[in-house]
Amino acid sequence: MDLPGWSEILFTIGLTVAIAFPLGFYLARVWKGESTWLDPVLRPVEGVLYKAFGVEREKSQNWFAYTISMLAFSIASFVVLYLILRFQDLLPLNPQGFKGLTPDLSFNTAISFVTNTNWQSYTPEQTVSTFSQMAGLTSHNFLSAAAGIAMAAAVARAFAANRGEGLGNFWVDLTRISLYVLLPVAIVVALVFVALGEPQTLSASAAAVGLEGGKQTIALYPTASQEAIKQFGTNGGGIFNANSAHPFENPNAITNLIEIVLMNTLSLACVVAFGRLVVARKEARALLVTMVILVTAGAAAIYWTETQPAPAMHAVHASTAVNMEGKEVRFGAPSTAVWAATTTGASDGGVNGMHDSFMPLGGAVTMFLIQLGEILPGGVGSGLYGMVVMALIAVFVAGLMVGRTPEYLGKKIEAREVKFAMLAVLILPLSILGFAAVAAVLPVALKSLANSGPHGLSEILYAYSSATGNNGSAFAGLSANTPFWNSTLGIAMLLGRFAYVVPVLAMAGSIAAKPKLEPSTGTLPTHGPLFISLLIGVILIMGGLQFFPAQALGPIVEHFQVLAAVAGH
């Protein structure tokens, strides 16, 4: 660990937060339907699209109608993506001549991209055509992100409402977020990425004969256009198998910085926009501070673990202590650590180094950041509503302690809301631990592991955490492209997205209908250091109680094995 390393970590996170504020102000305008400087170009496009969809811009939906629209859209986009992948051999722009994906892989991949998870059981450069990358995956990187941000807007409107019903219009939110927020940023960033070295071509590959005469086939894709939205929409699905460790996806320190900033800033901006919409800026800032504290702590912890002596290197007396297995030289430990924390905290799931080869506690931290519910700062939109759920639980716990009816942002929090919140939160341990328990005893599942012993359990636990948390990163030693893993992980992704958000939207409906109260002397302030500490406590204790036993059997056992191995030399 050194000063430049710490500077890089703090600078990266600081820049992310600094950009989140203006972006959040802008996002709030988009949510409210106010005018923006892009109106002259985009208003007419919007109008044409609404006409084609057959929806009215001004028509607000109640929580149930909003949910049904969101589900209808998800089903339609799932079917279209499934068909594109399954039959890519019949579609244009397949210069690679790849076959259609198998049914279980198409199912898994389509769910993965529709739920903003972007788990990948396949090696893209050997599996998906240029058309599938563009029309299939790039477009869903936009759409699943827009759907997530739309739901966050609905939750924000619920808190802003006074005995209201409408949560906005899903189709309008989806369209405006795609057109006004995601697309313009993606265009600019994609061009910057090409300038910095990322390929952007329709050619399948280039042939090279190396200086020593060896032949190389260099796989190519329209990379930059997908990379930009992959990071900005917290999708994280690699254009190549190695994801952002691949030099085409992430050629240098500048692209690396931009990619890390992109993958957290929009999630934080959702919190800022929430504060504007609900007129609760201080309270929103408390949520943002909580997110930033925890993700920074995660980055620091991983930086520490990855600069501890790795046993294999220690045994041969290598020079220093950086665990470089699975890391790129241009990034080293600090860039990889801050990436690993932000990608798992944010439900992005892209990687710039291989988590499977991290030191045991480094792997444990990445997994724990996912298991805390993808709220640090979480996926775009989903991080905000996940954090709001945690805040409700925190004020409820505090209310129990002092014997008052809890309130949050002027809304009384009663049994109904807390039940919905707990229903949502409990889906995580149910899916992660339930599936992991089954996989840990099924021979058909265990065949896919690359490592045995506690590290093998970590691979299983990480896979279901990642799928349920809609993260998508992996302990990539797991060969997940089998019917068992494709199906169970697919179901875990569905549960993590929809079984989580439907109760949250129901809760939003119930909150919207309540009167908006003025704070009284008995109201617990929800913006100061006290509340931030309470919130951090609730997040860590809930996550810890649920997942510590499983972590103890995986990475924590392995950590002590590593200490023993290093001491033995």
Add this chain to the structure above:
Amino acid sequence: MLSDIRPAIVSTVLLTALLGVAYPLAITGVAKVAFPFQAEGSLVKDPHGRVVGSALLAQPFAKDEYLHPRPSAAGSNGYDPTSSGGSNYGPLSADLAKRVTSDAAALRASTGHQQIPDDAITTSGSGLDPDISPAYALLQVDRIAKARGVPAGQVGKIVAAHVESPVLGFLGQPHVNVLMTNRALNVIVPKSPPKAS
């Protein structure tokens, strides 16, 4: 509920056409004009115009007169740009220990030095890491100089010129691009006189 069917289908189709077809094609078009070198994969050519590799991707080097890259886990023989990826060995993996031990011994034999930079015997995340650490590059100077029959100082100067420092002093790590350094070596201190073309 039935009223959602039309917007669901139409929005998926139209937004896919805009975001999944028009957007990437437009970026591709602009990139082709503005950044043709990067857009095609930063392909590096020899004086005859033949592609020798990508400046961004590792390729195998085993001869003594060249700077060697890091070991690679991409594809069965390594350095395969159609199969990027790391070893995914956990820190206690027996396979990792075996590989590291034999690579360390081989490296000590080939360089004649005892020290081993971490990157020299570990595989990268992509298996295509184009760079090595300055420490690993300097370790190879004596071997390269001997194979090329030139003083070590001359090779060391070329290697030092290819060290790229962290951006702003703290973003990323110092590194040396193996392919670009080897190309420079061939031009400045060729092993045999260059063939007339």
